[in-house]
Amino acid sequence: xxxxxxxxxxxxxxxxxxxxxxxxxxxxxxxxxxxxxxxxxxxxxxxxxxxxxxxxxxxxxxxxxxxxxxxxxxxxxxxxxxxxxxxxxxxxxxxxxxxxxxxxxxxxxxxxxxxxxxxxxxxxxxxxxxxxxxxxxxxxxxxxxxxxxxxxxxxxxxxxxxxxxxxxxxxxxxxxxxxxxxxxxxxxxxxxxxxxxxxxxxxxxxxxxxxxxxxxxxxxxxxxxxxxxx
Amino acid sequence: xxxxxxxxxxxxxxxxxxxxxxxxxxxxxxxxxxxxxxxxxxxxxxxxxxxxxxxxxxxxxxxxxxxxxxxxxxxxxxxxxxxxxxxxxxxxxxxxxxxxxxxxxxxxxxxxxxxxxxxxxxxxxxxxxxxxxxxxxxxxxxxxxxxxxxxxxxxxxxxxxxxxxxxxxxxxxxxxxxxxxxxxxxxxxxxxxxxxxxxxxxxxxxxxxxxxxxxxxxxxxxxxxxxxxx
Amino acid sequence: xxxxxxxxxxxxxxxxxxxxxxxxxxxxxxxxxxxxxxxxxxxxxxxxxxxxxxxxxxxxxxxxxxxxxxxxxxxxxxxxxxxxxxxxxxxxxxxxxxxxxxxxxxxxxxxxxxxxxxxxxxxxxxxxxxxxxxxxxxxxxxxxxxxxxxxxxxxxxxxxxxxxxxxxxxxxxxxxxxxxxxxxxxxxxxxxxxxxxxxxxxxxxxxxxxxxxxxxxxxxxxxxxxxxxx
Numbered sequence: 114x115x116x117x118x119x120x121x122x123x124x125x126x127x128x129x130x131x132x133x134x135x136x137x138x139x140x141x142x143x144x145x146x147x148x149x150x151x152x153x154x155x156x157x158x159x160x161x162x163x164x165x166x167x168x169x170x171x172x173x174x175x176x177x178x179x180x181x182x183x184x185x186x187x188x189x190x191x192x193x194x195x196x197x198x199x200x201x202x203x204x205x206x207x208x209x210x211x212x213x214x215x216x217x218x219x220x221x222x223x224x225x226x227x228x229x230x231x232x233x234x235x236x237x238x239x240x241x242x243x244x245x246x247x248x249x250x251x252x253x254x255x256x257x258x259x260x261x262x263x264x265x266x267x268x269x270x271x272x273x274x275x276x277x278x279x280x281x282x283x284x285x286x287x288x289x290x291x292x293x294x295x296x297x298x299x300x301x302x303x304x305x306x307x308x309x310x311x312x313x314x315x316x317x318x319x320x321x322x323x324x325x326x327x328x329x330x331x332x333x334x335x336x337x338x339x340x341x342x343x
Numbered sequence: 344x345x346x347x348x349x350x351x352x353x354x355x356x357x358x359x360x361x362x363x364x365x366x367x368x369x370x371x372x373x374x375x376x377x378x379x380x381x382x383x384x385x386x387x388x389x390x391x392x393x394x395x396x397x398x399x400x401x402x403x404x405x406x407x408x409x410x411x412x413x414x415x416x417x418x419x420x421x422x423x424x425x426x427x428x429x430x431x432x433x434x435x436x437x438x439x440x441x442x443x444x445x446x447x448x449x450x451x452x453x454x455x456x457x458x459x460x461x462x463x464x465x466x467x468x469x470x471x472x473x474x475x476x477x478x479x480x481x482x483x484x485x486x487x488x489x490x491x492x493x494x495x496x497x498x499x500x501x502x503x504x505x506x507x508x509x510x511x512x513x514x515x516x517x518x519x520x521x522x523x524x525x526x527x528x529x530x531x532x533x534x535x536x537x538x539x540x541x542x543x544x545x546x547x548x549x550x551x552x553x554x555x556x557x558x559x560x561x562x563x564x565x566x567x568x569x570x571x572x573x
Numbered sequence: 574x575x576x577x578x579x580x581x582x583x584x585x586x587x588x589x590x591x592x593x594x595x596x597x598x599x600x601x602x603x604x605x606x607x608x609x610x611x612x613x614x615x616x617x618x619x620x621x622x623x624x625x626x627x628x629x630x631x632x633x634x635x636x637x638x639x640x641x642x643x644x645x646x647x648x649x650x651x652x653x654x655x656x657x658x659x660x661x662x663x664x665x666x667x668x669x670x671x672x673x674x675x676x677x678x679x680x681x682x683x684x685x686x687x688x689x690x691x692x693x694x695x696x697x698x699x700x701x702x703x704x705x706x707x708x709x710x711x712x713x714x715x716x717x718x719x720x721x722x723x724x725x726x727x728x729x730x731x732x733x734x735x736x737x738x739x740x741x742x743x744x745x746x747x748x749x750x751x752x753x754x755x756x757x758x759x760x761x762x763x764x765x766x767x768x769x770x771x772x773x774x775x776x777x778x779x780x781x782x783x784x785x786x787x788x789x790x791x792x793x794x795x796x797x798x799x800x801x802x803x
Contacts, residue, residue: 229484254689
């Protein structure tokens, strides 16, 4: 099945040119909701519209995620792409490691496996020293030093469910996400351990200033369900 | 060893024609009791008599189950059959996944393995969206979309311990259950997360309106023991 | 890459001859800090200066440690060497066991694997009966009897990150530590279970009288980062 390039182009247009203007297909707010990607496809994804431009020298990205996909299957968990670069892609790799890539080679982490049960997954990075870590259910991985001095470029497209290739239309079913995502939040700074643990336990934390699940602007494409989080 | 067709026919008669009439072999109430299936057989099973007809468009089925059977062994966990259909069968598959089938192909879930320790296992399904999930020790699996619009048919036979085949007498030792089952309850609606967690922790929850372990009507067949739950 | 023998010699000089005299490269105090060894090298290490001579007939050594190194990789966790002997080396072995060596053959323990998340690891030994045990997150391993009557010799060099060979310059990248170490403390006696558990939970315990992380004198060499423990 081929993806419709016009559709992708529209998403890019909406996201990059009119990020704050509601469109007929755009929806707002996912409080107490879960995104369910029920099947493997090359056309189902959710475009997320950030509250501010993603020119970033630090960030915290958090989400709760569950999947039944087998361990050896590559899975895209988050994709932020500008015209020429994968600015910030988060993957579960074929070898089970969790990784992220900013404009080139990635950083790879050995974490407990994603499973059918929800995992609280956060990723923190700051440009000054390049310290990067994943946080699983509030516990930090070992730090890695990754791309000190780097900046993430603004004005791209953020997708859940698919990895947009360099060539528009290059969505691959075998990289797609199948499962559930909820409570995705993103901040343009590194949250402290206590804040990340508070988020894990659903206590009060500062609202994400890039993405705030409760007020998220998003566009559903293909076969994605929005269901109550019981 | 062959099963006695007349015996099965009697069970079917008792269960489907006289569900609320005590017989010499029927017993009532399993509060604080555990059913122990000590050996692999093709003749040991427990027939359960529901409190109401099982014409269902939603349900929650819960039980506590423990088994020492090896991971690669298929195990029937619950079988509800009408004349022509396996209406609701729950299995541990050869590949370790837990599954359920309603009149045809099944839905398969990767769960933590059943073990010699007791697992709280619930299954929820509702017909409208087809959302199906297992709950292990109060934690929900990833949702799967399974047979939206389907209805379970009434007037069948419910067995623990064996899978009744289309042809009467088709019980197979290599599918039988060996181990312990207790606290099986069933409701004709989907319990909330908090209710399922309450059940897991043995707090007070609404009594099952299809099956209530404390007042269960059941008939023992073959080699099944009723022992105190210490 | 070869190590510079002069550099090692300097370290030995600083440590053994001027242990309490600050030098231009010596630093003091690691309270709320973590040592990050980001890459595999044969030149990155931290020399630790003890508060008193390490002539020991008993000790408790504690640290919090995290590593992403694969399970089959040998890792040096602590190295204390005098001119002719490895006085006290702590290893994660190739087979995953954790071990320690005092002047010869070692003692090997099956512990939960070190991981990307922090493990609280203590080691206790006393010379009288030779009782030795590791403590993981406050839980004691089975005791082993190891070298009763033995004494650890004073006036050596303590390194984190590398294992100094008999021949100066014999640092091996494939034995080096990669990951994080924090809160290393050492006492010249065996702490009680309740004290070790208190330390694990970061409650108040007697300050280490050989090493006290908060007032630690240390010298960084090669590529080691001191970062805030968030």
